[in-house]
Amino acid sequence: MKKIILFITMFSLPLMLLAQEVTGVVTDNSGTPLPGVNVYEKGTDNGTATDFDGKYSIEVPADATLVFSFVGFEEKEVAVDGRSQVDVSLADGVSLGEVQLVGSRSPKRTATDTPVAVDVIDVSEVNTQTGKIEINELLQYAAPSFNANKQSGSDGADHIDPASLRGLGPDQTLVLINGKRRHQSSLINIFGTRGRGNTGTDLNAIPAASIKRIEILRDGASAQYGSDAIAGVINIVLKDNVEEFTGNVNYGFYNTNAEGDFPEGTPNTDGNRLDTDRDGNAIGDDQNFDGGSVKVAANYGFEIAEEGFANFTVEYLNKNKTLRPGFDFRRGFGEASIEGVNLMGNLAIPISENTEFYAFGGRNYRDTDAFAFTRNNPTARNVVSVYPNGFTPRITSIITDNSIAAGFRTTTENGWNIDLSNTWGKNLFHYYIKGTINASLGEISPTDFDAGGHNLSQNVINLDFSKYYDDLLEGVNFAFGAEYRTENFEIFAGEEGSYATYDVDGRPIINPDTQQQPIDPITGDTRPGGSQGFPGYGPDNEVDRSRSNVSLYADGEFEFTESFLLAAAARFENYSDFGSTLNGKLAARLKATDNINLRGSVSTGFRAPSLAQIYYNLKFTNFVGGEALESLLSPNNSPVTASFGIGPLQEETAFNASLGFTANFGKFTATVDGYYINVQDRIVLTGNFDAPQIDNVEAAQFFANGADTETLGLDIVLSHQLELGEGKLTTSFIGNLNDMTITDVKNGSLNEQTFFGERDKAFLLASAPDSKLTLNILYDLDWFDAALGLTRFSEITLLDFQMFEDVADYGSLANQVAAASDVYDAKIVTDLNLGFKLNESLRLNVGSNNLFNVYPDQQDDWTEAGGYWDAVQMGFGGAYYYAKLNINL
Numbered sequence: 001m002k003k004i005i006l007f008i009t010m011f012s013l014p015l016m017l018l019a020q021e022v023t024g025v026v027t028d029n030s031g032t033p034l035p036g037v038n039v040y041e042k043g044t045d046n047g048t049a050t051d052f053d054g055k056y057s058i059e060v061p062a063d064a065t066l067v068f069s070f071v072g073f074e075e076k077e078v079a080v081d082g083r084s085q086v087d088v089s090l091a092d093g094v095s096l097g098e099v100q101l102v103g104s105r106s107p108k109r110t111a112t113d114t115p116v117a118v119d120v121i122d123v124s125e126v127n128t129q130t131g132k133i134e135i136n137e138l139l140q141y142a143a144p145s146f147n148a149n150k151q152s153g154s155d156g157a158d159h160i161d162p163a164s165l166r167g168l169g170p171d172q173t174l175v176l177i178n179g180k181r182r183h184q185s186s187l188i189n190i191f192g193t194r195g196r197g198n199t200g201t202d203l204n205a206i207p208a209a210s211i212k213r214i215e216i217l218r219d220g221a222s223a224q225y226g227s228d229a230i231a232g233v234i235n236i237v238l239k240d241n242v243e244e245f246t247g248n249v250n251y252g253f254y255n256t257n258a259e260g261d262f263p264e265g266t267p268n269t270d271g272n273r274l275d276t277d278r279d280g281n282a283i284g285d286d287q288n289f290d291g292g293s294v295k296v297a298a299n300y301g302f303e304i305a306e307e308g309f310a311n312f313t314v315e316y317l318n319k320n321k322t323l324r325p326g327f328d329f330r331r332g333f334g335e336a337s338i339e340g341v342n343l344m345g346n347l348a349i350p351i352s353e354n355t356e357f358y359a360f361g362g363r364n365y366r367d368t369d370a371f372a373f374t375r376n377n378p379t380a381r382n383v384v385s386v387y388p389n390g391f392t393p394r395i396t397s398i399i400t401d402n403s404i405a406a407g408f409r410t411t412t413e414n415g416w417n418i419d420l421s422n423t424w425g426k427n428l429f430h431y432y433i434k435g436t437i438n439a440s441l442g443e444i445s446p447t448d449f450d451a452g453g454h455n456l457s458q459n460v461i462n463l464d465f466s467k468y469y470d471d472l473l474e475g476v477n478f479a480f481g482a483e484y485r486t487e488n489f490e491i492f493a494g495e496e497g498s499y500a501t502y503d504v505d506g507r508p509i510i511n512p513d514t515q516q517q518p519i520d521p522i523t524g525d526t527r528p529g530g531s532q533g534f535p536g537y538g539p540d541n542e543v544d545r546s547r548s549n550v551s552l553y554a555d556g557e558f559e560f561t562e563s564f565l566l567a568a569a570a571r572f573e574n575y576s577d578f579g580s581t582l583n584g585k586l587a588a589r590l591k592a593t594d595n596i597n598l599r600g601s602v603s604t605g606f607r608a609p610s611l612a613q614i615y616y617n618l619k620f621t622n623f624v625g626g627e628a629l630e631s632l633l634s635p636n637n638s639p640v641t642a643s644f645g646i647g648p649l650q651e652e653t654a655f656n657a658s659l660g661f662t663a664n665f666g667k668f669t670a671t672v673d674g675y676y677i678n679v680q681d682r683i684v685l686t687g688n689f690d691a692p693q694i695d696n697v698e699a700a701q702f703f704a705n706g707a708d709t710e711t712l713g714l715d716i717v718l719s720h721q722l723e724l725g726e727g728k729l730t731t732s733f734i735g736n737l738n739d740m741t742i743t744d745v746k747n748g749s750l751n752e753q754t755f756f757g758e759r760d761k762a763f764l765l766a767s768a769p770d771s772k773l774t775l776n777i778l779y780d781l782d783w784f785d786a787a788l789g790l791t792r793f794s795e796i797t798l799l800d801f802q803m804f805e806d807v808a809d810y811g812s813l814a815n816q817v818a819a820a821s822d823v824y825d826a827k828i829v830t831d832l833n834l835g836f837k838l839n840e841s842l843r844l845n846v847g848s849n850n851l852f853n854v855y856p857d858q859q860d861d862w863t864e865a866g867g868y869w870d871a872v873q874m875g876f877g878g879a880y881y882y883a884k885l886n887i888n889l
Contacts, residue, residue: 023057024086026050026068035664037070042077044798046728053594059723060836086862101750104293114146115567115587116219117597117646117660117673117715123211124246130787130833131252131847131882133295133317135203135211136161139234140873141774141791141831143216144715145736147194147767149873152192153865155534156429157508158336158370159397160202162195165218166675167711167738168231169682170200172607172652174221176235177206178346178360180405181225182426186456188612190633190685191864194871196760197685197703198611199456202427205364205401209246209297210313210344211414212239218673218715220656222605223569223585226483226551230605230654230679236345236570238360239299242309246287247298251377252882254291259878260854262866268323274331274371275393276321279435279447281331281374281389287844291335291877293319307350313362315342322877330866332371332392335877340366340399348430354411361404369396369434372533373866380520380527381439384667386447393436397453400428407462413723419464426457426463433498433534439527440502440518451536454543456612460485474559483551489611491543498536499619535619543615543635547577549608555585563591573606577614581606581651587868597662598672605654609636613683613703614649627852632700644689645748646704654679660715667721674714681705681746687754706756711768713738727781733774738822758798758817769873770794782837789831789846793874800821800862820860824872829854845884 026037033054040047041058042065060066061081069075074091121142132138136148148163162170170189175182185202188193214236221229262269294317301311319338326333344362351357376379376390388502406785407421415713438445451527464481491546493499499507503515509529518527530536555569567587574580585603592598617635636649660673684706688699716735721728742764747755771794778787802820810816831849856869863869869876 003112010667013590017339020082020084021057021059021085022066022086023055024088026054026056026070026088026090028090030088034070037090040067041065042067042161046652048697051350051666052592064671065596076854077670079311082748088313091769093286109201115565115589116601116658117599119214119216119218119717120444121214122217123208125213130831131159131248131250131845131849131880131884133252133293133319134161134412135206135208136163138208139163139203139214139216141299141789142734143452144717144734144772144774145218145713145738146216147769147772147873149194149871149875150877151194151871152333152335152370152867152876153330154189154871155372155395156187156397156431157189157191157195158395159366159368159399160187160200160429161204162189162198162200163203164195164200164767165216165231166677166713166736167740168677168679169198169767170195171228171610172199172679173201173202174227174229174233175223176225177403178238178405179235180421180423180462181458181460181485182236183403183427183458184456184610185229185401186427186429186454186612188616192846194763196763197613197683199388199612202364202399202401205342205366205399205427206236207297207315207342207364209248209299209315210238210311210342210346210362212241216264217427219587219601219658219675220603220605220654221572222607223583223603223652224553224555225607226553226571226573227549227606229655230607230652230677231789237670238344239301239311239313239428240309240346240348241311242301242303245887247296248884249888250293250295250297250882250884252293252880253289254322254877255853255879256287256290256323256870257853257878259381259853260325260858262325262868267326267328268333274323276323276337279394280387280391281376291322291880292318292451293317304347308348308356310347311345313342313344316340317342323870324867324876324878326867327861328376329374329861330715331374332394333660333865333867334371335370336370338366338368340364341534347386351408356409357406358409359404359406361402362400363403364399366399367396368399369394373633375532378522380523380525381532383437383439383442383445385439385443390675391437391532393437393531395432395534396432396434396646398428398430398432399432402426414467416465416467419462421462423427423460423462424693425457426455428455429453430879431494431534431536433531435535436531436533438497438500439520440529441497441499441506442518442527444506447498449498449530449536450495451498451533451534451624452492452541453537454489454491454616456490457488457701458485466574474562477557478554478561479556480554481552483549483553485549486546487549487611488546489543490545491541491616493539493542498531499529499538499541516777530619537618541617541619543617545611545615547611549576550574550741565589570789571841575608578608578648581653592661595663595665600607600659601657603656605656607652607654609649609651609683609703617705619697632691632694632697633685634700634702636703640691640694640700641702644700644702645750646686646702649683649703650681650705650814652679652681652683652705669719671717672714675712677709677711677713679709679711682707682709684756684760687757687760689750689754704746704755707742707764708744708746709739709740709764710743711738716775724779727779730776730778730780734776735771735773738768738770739770741766753813757803758813759803760818762797762799766796766798766872769796772873784837785833785835787831787833787835789833790828791874792826792828793872795826796824798824798864798871800864802862820862822863822870824856824859824870827854827856827874829874841887841889843886843888845882845886847882849880849882850877851879 200255217233323334346360405423431451466479551573553571587601691700719732
C-alpha cells in the first residue's frame with residue numbers, strides 16, 4: 001500500500017551537486033524480501049518502491065534520511081550517512097488504527113498484491129493538482145470505470161449527482177468510510193440519462209479535504225460486504241495525520257461561449273439570457289463567464305496520548321448556476337447552484353496497550369437551486385397577472401447528511417483482532433419550490449412553497465474477528481463476523497398549496513363531482529393545482545417504512561506457496577421484507593514471475609431493492625416534447641401497480657468473473673483486468689402507461705424487476721516514472737472498455753415499448769459508455785509542476801422524445817428509432833494544471849478543466865434535458881478556469 005507522500009516542506013540544494021545513488025534490500029524479520037515497500041526521502045516527494053525481490057534504488061543527498069513504510073509493518077526511518085548500500089529489516093506491527101485495504105481482510109496485502117483489481121487514489125495529491133471541487137469529479141478522471149456527470153431538468157438529480165462503476169447502476173456500488181458501510185441518499189432518480197430508477201450514495205457529501213485515500217475495489221464483492229456491491233466497493237479512508245495544518249482556497253468559473261450554431265433568440269445566448277436573480281422569464285445581462293465557485297477547506301489533527309489522534313475538517317462551497325443554450329420551453333437549462341458546509345472528524349483514543357476506542361462522522365449541509373422547465377404563455381399553468389411573460393420555476397432543496405460511527409478495536413493475547421462498532425447515518429432531502437405558482441389559486445397564490453421531502457436513515461452494528469497466521473502454509477488470514485442493519489425511509493408532506501388543487505371558491509377539491517375547478521380565461525382549460533415545477537408531497541404520499549437485515553460472513557486467504565494465493569468468502573443475509581440469500585466468492589493470485597502476477601475471481605452477488613424503490617410515489621408533471629403530461633409514479637405495494645400485473649420487487653442477482661494481471665518492471669507498473677457481469681432481474685423504472693381510470697392522471701409508471709443485462713469489459717492502468725533533467729516525469733494511462741447488452745426484458749403481458757422500450761434501453765446503455773481513456777502527464781520540479789490530462793469519452797446514443805410520437809408517422813419502429821437517435825460523437829477533453837511553490841508553506845495552482853471549451857455534439861429540441869445537449873458523461877458546462885492556493889503548515 002503506497003503511503004501518502006509528504007508535501008514539499010523546504011527548499012533543498014540542487015540534487016546534481018549532492019545526490020548519490022543508494023541501493024538496498026528490504027526484508028521482514030525472517031529475512032523474506034518484501035515487494036512494494038514505499039521508500040522515500042524524508043521531507044521531499046522523492047520516492048520509489050521495492051521490486052519483487054525487495055530491492056530498491058534511489059538518488060538522495062548524502063545526509064538524507066530514508067523512510068520505509070509498508071502495510072502490516074512498522075514504519076522505519078534510516079539515516080544514509082553517506083552510505084551507498086542501506087539494507088533494512090521491517091518489524092511486524094499492524095496498528096489498531098490501520099484500515100485494511102478494501103477487498104482483503106489480510107493485514108499484509110498491497111494493491112498490486114491482491115487477487116482482484118483495487119485502485120488506491122491519493123486524494124491529497126489529486127486534490128492539489130486539479131481544480132475539480134467535488135469527489136465525483138475527482139474520481140471521474142482518476143479511476144478507470146468510474147462515471148458521473150451533472151444533470152439538468154432532472155428534479156432531484158440536479159442536486160445529487162448519480163455515479164457508477166463498470167456501467168452498472170449507482171445503487172450497485174457499495175460505499176464504505178473507514179471500512180464501515182455508508183448510508184445511501186434518500187433520493188431516487190426519476191429523470192435524466194444516468195441512474196434512472198436508482199438510488200445511490202452521495203459521495204459529494206464527504207469533504208475532499210478530509211480524505212487520506214480512496215480505495216476502489218473493481219470486482220463483485222457481495223460475498224464479502226453484502227448488498228449493493230455487485231459492481232464493486234468504494235472505501236474512503238479519512239485522514240489521521242497530526243500536528244499539521246493543511247488547507248486550500250479555490251476560485252473558478254465557466255466560459256459561457258458555448259460551441260454551436262444557434263438561431264437568433266436562442267435562450268441563454270447574447271441578448272436572451274435568463275436573469276437568475278429574478279423570478280419569471282426576465283432577461284438579464286450578457287455574461288462571458290458564469291458558474292463562479294469558491295471553495296475553502298481546512299484540516300488539522302492533534303495527538304491524544306501517545307498513540308491516539310483527532311483529525312477535523314471543515315469545508316465551505318459556494319457555486320453559482322450555469323446557463324447554456326436551450327429552447328423556449330427550457331430557458332433554465334444548466335447546472336444547479338450550491339452553497340454548503342461540510343464537517344468531518346476522525347479520532348482514535350488508546351484505552352490500553354492493545355485496545356482503542358475510535359469514532360468518525362460528519363455533517364453536510366447544502367442549499368441547492370436549479371431551474372425546472374419553462375411555463376410559457378398561453379398556458380393554464382400560469383396566471384398572467386403574476387407572470388406576464390411566463391415563468392421558469394426553480395426547484396430548490398435543503399440537503400442535510402449526518403453520520404457517526406464509533407467502536408472498539410482490540411487484539412487478544414493469541415493474536416485475534418476484534419472490532420465492535422455501530423454506524424448511523426441519515427440523509428434528508430427537503431424540497432422548496434420558488435418562482436412558481438399554484439394556478440388553481442389564481443392571483444392569491446403564493447409564489448414559493450414548502451413541497452415536503454424524504455429521508456433515509458440506516459443503523460449498522462458490526463462485530464468482526466480476524467487473525468493472520470504466519471506459521472500456516474506461507475501465511476493464512478481468517479476473518480468472520482456478523483452484521484445487524486436497520487433502515488427507515490420516510491416521505492413527508494409539504495404545505496397544502498404545494499400539492500392541492502383548489503376550486504373556484506378557494507377550497508381544496510375533495511369531491512370533483514360537487515366542486516368546480518377554475519378555468520383559465522385565456523386558454524379555456526382547467527387550471528391545475530400544486531406548485532408548478534415540482535408538485536409537493538401530500539398526505540396521500542406520506543410513507544414511513546422500515547426493515548431489518550441480519551448477515552453472517554466468513555472469508556479466508558491462503559498463501560499455499562510464495563507464488564500462489566487463494567481467497568474464499570461466503571455471506572448469508574436475511575431481510576425482514578423479502579427473505580434470505582447466500583453468496584460466495586473465490587479469487588486467486590499467481591506470481592508467474594518476479595515481475596508479473598496473474599489474478600482472477602468468480603463470485604455471486606445480489607442487491608436488495610431499496611426502500612425507496614418499494615415505497616416511493618409521486619404525482620408529477622412530465623414534459624414530453626415540450627408538452628406537459630400529468631403522471632403518477634405508483635408505489636410497488638399499491639393496488640394500482642398490481643392491477644397492471646407488476647408483482648412485488650425481488651432482489652437483483654449477479655454473477656461476476658474477472659481475469660487479469662499486474663506487472664512491475666522498475667519504474668513501470670501495469671494492471672489489466674477483464675470482467676464479466678451478468679445481472680438478473682434488474683430493477684427499472686417503466687415507461688408511462690395510459691391510466692384513464694385514475695382521476696387527474698394521464699399516465700402511470702412503476703418500479704419493476706424488468707431487465708437482465710450482461711457486461712463485458714476491460715480496465716487498464718499503466719504508469720511510468722522517469723528522471724528527466726532536474727525533475728521527474730510521471731506518465732499514466734487509465735482506460736476502461738465496456739460493452740453492456742440487454743439480454744431480456746421482463747414485460748410479461750404488458751407492451752414492451754411502454755414497459756421498457758427502445759428509449760429506456762438507450763438510457764440504461766448510455767450509463768455504460770463504450771470507453772473512457774485518460775492520459776495523464778506530470779512533470780515535477782522542486783518549485784514547479786505541470787500536469788496535462790487528455791480524456792477521451794466514447795460515442796453514445798440516446799433516443800429522444802420522438803419515440804413518443806405515433807409510429808405510423810415514421811412507417812415502422814425501425815424508422816422511428818433511427819429518427820429519434822441522437823448520436824453524441826467521441827470527444828477529447830483537455831485539462832491543464834500549473835503549480836508554483838511560493839515558499840515552504842504555500843503553493844499556487846492555476847489551470848483549466850476542458851481547456852479548449854469542448855461541447856457535446858449539438859442536437860435538437862427533442863432532448864431529455866430540453867437543452868441543446870443531453871447530460872452525457874463529458875458534461876455540458878464548457879471550459880472551467882481556476883486558481884487554487886494550497887497551504888501546509
